[in-house]
Amino acid sequence: MSPEKAQHIRESFAAQSMMATIGAELSTIEGGSVTIRAPILAGSRQQHGFAHAGLTFSIGDSAAGYAALSVMPDGYEVLTTEMKINLLAPAQGELLIARGKVIKPGRRLVIVQADVYALNDGRETHIALLTGTMMPIAPE
Amino acid sequence: MSPEKAQHIRESFAAQSMMATIGAELSTIEGGSVTIRAPILAGSRQQHGFAHAGLTFSIGDSAAGYAALSVMPDGYEVLTTEMKINLLAPAQGELLIARGKVIKPGRRLVIVQADVYALNDGRETHIALLTGTMMPIAPE
Amino acid sequence: MSPEKAQHIRESFAAQSMMATIGAELSTIEGGSVTIRAPILAGSRQQHGFAHAGLTFSIGDSAAGYAALSVMPDGYEVLTTEMKINLLAPAQGELLIARGKVIKPGRRLVIVQADVYALNDGRETHIALLTGTMMPIAPE
Amino acid sequence: MSPEKAQHIRESFAAQSMMATIGAELSTIEGGSVTIRAPILAGSRQQHGFAHAGLTFSIGDSAAGYAALSVMPDGYEVLTTEMKINLLAPAQGELLIARGKVIKPGRRLVIVQADVYALNDGRETHIALLTGTMMPIAPE
Numbered sequence: 001m002s003p004e005k006a007q008h009i010r011e012s013f014a015a016q017s018m019m020a021t022i023g024a025e026l027s028t029i030e031g032g033s034v035t036i037r038a039p040i041l042a043g044s045r046q047q048h049g050f051a052h053a054g055l056t057f058s059i060g061d062s063a064a065g066y067a068a069l070s071v072m073p074d075g076y077e078v079l080t081t082e083m084k085i086n087l088l089a090p091a092q093g094e095l096l097i098a099r100g101k102v103i104k105p106g107r108r109l110v111i112v113q114a115d116v117y118a119l120n121d122g123r124e125t126h127i128a129l130l131t132g133t134m135m136p137i138a139p140e
Numbered sequence: 141m142s143p144e145k146a147q148h149i150r151e152s153f154a155a156q157s158m159m160a161t162i163g164a165e166l167s168t169i170e171g172g173s174v175t176i177r178a179p180i181l182a183g184s185r186q187q188h189g190f191a192h193a194g195l196t197f198s199i200g201d202s203a204a205g206y207a208a209l210s211v212m213p214d215g216y217e218v219l220t221t222e223m224k225i226n227l228l229a230p231a232q233g234e235l236l237i238a239r240g241k242v243i244k245p246g247r248r249l250v251i252v253q254a255d256v257y258a259l260n261d262g263r264e265t266h267i268a269l270l271t272g273t274m275m276p277i278a279p280e
Numbered sequence: 281m282s283p284e285k286a287q288h289i290r291e292s293f294a295a296q297s298m299m300a301t302i303g304a305e306l307s308t309i310e311g312g313s314v315t316i317r318a319p320i321l322a323g324s325r326q327q328h329g330f331a332h333a334g335l336t337f338s339i340g341d342s343a344a345g346y347a348a349l350s351v352m353p354d355g356y357e358v359l360t361t362e363m364k365i366n367l368l369a370p371a372q373g374e375l376l377i378a379r380g381k382v383i384k385p386g387r388r389l390v391i392v393q394a395d396v397y398a399l400n401d402g403r404e405t406h407i408a409l410l411t412g413t414m415m416p417i418a419p420e
Numbered sequence: 421m422s423p424e425k426a427q428h429i430r431e432s433f434a435a436q437s438m439m440a441t442i443g444a445e446l447s448t449i450e451g452g453s454v455t456i457r458a459p460i461l462a463g464s465r466q467q468h469g470f471a472h473a474g475l476t477f478s479i480g481d482s483a484a485g486y487a488a489l490s491v492m493p494d495g496y497e498v499l500t501t502e503m504k505i506n507l508l509a510p511a512q513g514e515l516l517i518a519r520g521k522v523i524k525p526g527r528r529l530v531i532v533q534a535d536v537y538a539l540n541d542g543r544e545t546h547i548a549l550l551t552g553t554m555m556p557i558a559p560e
Contacts, residue, residue, distance in 0.1 A: 018192035021161065021183040043161040052158035053220050054198025061193055080193050081389055082362060082413055084224035084504050086531050086551060088524040103549055104508040108388075108415065109361055111506050111549065129523055129531065131506060131551050133362055133413065135388065221529055222502060222553055224364050226391050226411060228384040243409055244368040248528075248555065249501055251366050251409065269383055269391065271366060271411050273502055273553065275528065298472035301441065301463040323441040332438035333481055333500050338474025360473050364504035 001031040001070055008074075009034070009066050016062070024059050026066075033101040034066040040094060040118075051091035056098075056116050060085065060130040063100030064112035068134035071105050075139035078110065083132030091127045093120030103131075110134040141171040141210055148214075149174070149206050156202070164199050166206070173241040174206040180234060180258075191231035196238075196256050200225065200270040203240030204252035208274035211245050215279035218250065223272030231267045233260030243271075250274040281311040281350055288354075289314070289346050296342070304339050306346070313381040314346040320374060320398075331371035336378075336396050340365065340410040343380030344392035348414035351385050355419035358390065363412030371407045373400030383411075390414040421451040421490055428494075429454070429486050436482070444479050446486075453521040454486040460514060460538075471511035476518075476536050480505065480550040483520030484532035488554040491525050495559035498530065503552030511547045513540030523551075530554040 006029050013019055013026050024038035036059045038044075040051040061083050068078045100114040116128040146169050153159060153166050164178035176199045178184075180191045201223050208218045240254040256268040286309050293299060293306050304318035316339045318324075320331045341363050348358045380394040396408040426449050433439060433446050444458035456479045458464075460471045481503050488498045520534040536548040 012187045015187035016192060017183045017185045018194055021181075022194075041161075043157045045157045047152045047155035052156060052198065053201055053223070054158055054162075054194055057197045057201075057223075058192065058194025061197075080227055082224065082226045083193070083197075084222065084364060084551065086222045086523075086553065087220055088531055103506075104546065111508055113549075126524065129533075129551060131504065131549060133506065224411065224504060226383075226413065228391055243366075244406065251368055253409075266384065269393075269411060271364065271409060273366065292467045295467035296472060297463045297465045298474055302474075323437045325437045327432045327435035332436060332478065333503070334438055334442075334474055334478025337477045337481075337503075338472065341473055341477075360507055362504065362506045363473070363477075364502065366502045367500055 004074060005070060009069055013066065018058060019062065022055055022058060029066070029070060032067055032071050033099065034063050034070060036063045036098045038096050040091065040096060051096055051118070053087060056091055056096060056128045057085050059096060059098040060100070060114040060116045060128060063098040064114040064130060064132060065134055067100035067102050068110040068112050071102055072136055077137040078134040079137060081133045081135045083130055086129045087127065088129065089125050089127045091118050093118040095119040097124070107136070110136065144214060145210060149209055153206065158198060159202065162195055162198060169206070169210060172207055172211050173239065174203050174210060176203045176238045178236050180231065180236060191236055191258070193227060196231055196236060196268045197225050199236060199238040200240070200254040200256045200268060203238035204254040204270060204272060205274055207240035207242050208250040208252050211242055212276055217277040218274040219277060221273045221275045223270055226269045227267065228269065229265050229267045231258050233258040235259040237264070247276065250276065281309070284354060285350060289349055293346065298338060299342065302335055302338060309346070309350060312347055312351050313379065314343050314350060316343045316378045318376050320371065320376060331376055331398070333367060336371055336376060336408045337365050339376060339378040340380070340394040340396045340408060343378035344394040344410060344412060345414055347380035347382050348390040348392050351382055352416055357417040358414040359417060361413045361415050363410055366409045367407065368409065369405050369407045371398050373398040375399040377404070387416070390416065421449070424494060425490060429489055433486065438478060439482065442475055442478060449486070449490060452487055452491050453519065454483050454490060456483045456518045458516050460511065460516060471516055471538070473507060476511055476516060476548045477505050479516060479518040480520070480534040480536045480548060483518035484534040484550060484552060485554055487520035487522050488530040488532050491522055492556055497557040498554040499557060501553045501555045503550055506549045507547065508549065509545050509547045511538050513538040515539040517544070527556065530556065
């Protein structure tokens, strides 16, 4: 992946105010895979004190989307068209880690997946699996 | 729906700190359908200034979940086990409105759906369709 | 919908050998909605004698796809890119009826839904909900 | 996995008349993963001569379901509650191969995945990804 592409991803991520609101940060960027981490903030919880599914979805979707963007030609953007999340375990701990990857690149659609883990006392638990579709948007 | 059930839903919603973070509020509660509204805050956006898919998902999932809870016996809780979101149009405007409803109640699983609309200059646009599964949790 | 479009759908359906194998027939075609019926043949069952989920999926997916095709310009085809099925009740009875409809038409993607019912002694039971995405293919 | 469990899976598969209709056979059974193969019969096609998505779904869903069953206690059955399929490439060739596996076992729900490949002139193409949820049914 070119340095320009990595820079594009970093700028796009920084322009997503939702990522700042939930405290998320881009952790690693490689060709075809991107990792995002977010603390389980006091303001990101559901009624039992675990991470809200909206937090899990937000970073899983973004990790999958940037994984897709990492394999696009320069100047392209991507949009999520659909995303399914299967929740595997309670999102309990200090931190969530979302690892997105490309399953199948394509000119018209890119199929992606993300696995989300909760870090609790140093132990990772697999809490969610996302599979979805990104649509490339060509530069105008 | 009993007043106790409506009260249970209001208390559960109030205990979800994520809902406060994104400015969401419970709009209507009926047996089998719940509406949640959320402004598109400056801190809830993606890189083009539209509402982040995580915002759309969060209120759609919660509206669907509380719709399921509204048909449960007293004392039950529900958990999302899976949810798919199809994004239909850019989430542009001042406000999102999520209308959740029960498709099929059940003792072991409840199938739910939510439609999310963006309110832009008084006009509603259908921006997302969610379908998913809630798992009832019996009181201990 | 033009008579040519209805004819295109009938010819496309007739060219799907799988539809003949499972005994499916096109029941109604309207702009944006298509109904397909299939008997629960002796050869279309799962291990408890109910209709196999593959039968339910096959006619739900086809009803949704032809609903999308019904709103396309002449000469277009559509391809399923993703489809989710939620199974609501055992597929028990003589016949399945799949009603597909367009949720959101689009130039690049069409979001569709299908509801599948089992007819048992004259009573319809809602057995499945499908939501998915069709991709228009322009004529060459 | 016990020989009794493998035998249970073989008997259940043999009782699914749909599998015989489409010519499918159980290829391998291991604890947590099951492979099913099916020829692309003349009667299993869509309008362009490729395998029908209903064929791909049928063997993917069954491979995932039997993978779940392989990790269940003796006497249990499993039911698909929801399944999403992402279609990655045209299903072209002589044969489809579905490899199902368990992502997350559970007492109430089992999360599963299946990858489906088309074998064309000795070369495998990844044509579909399925993710879904199986519900264990305890013996009465």
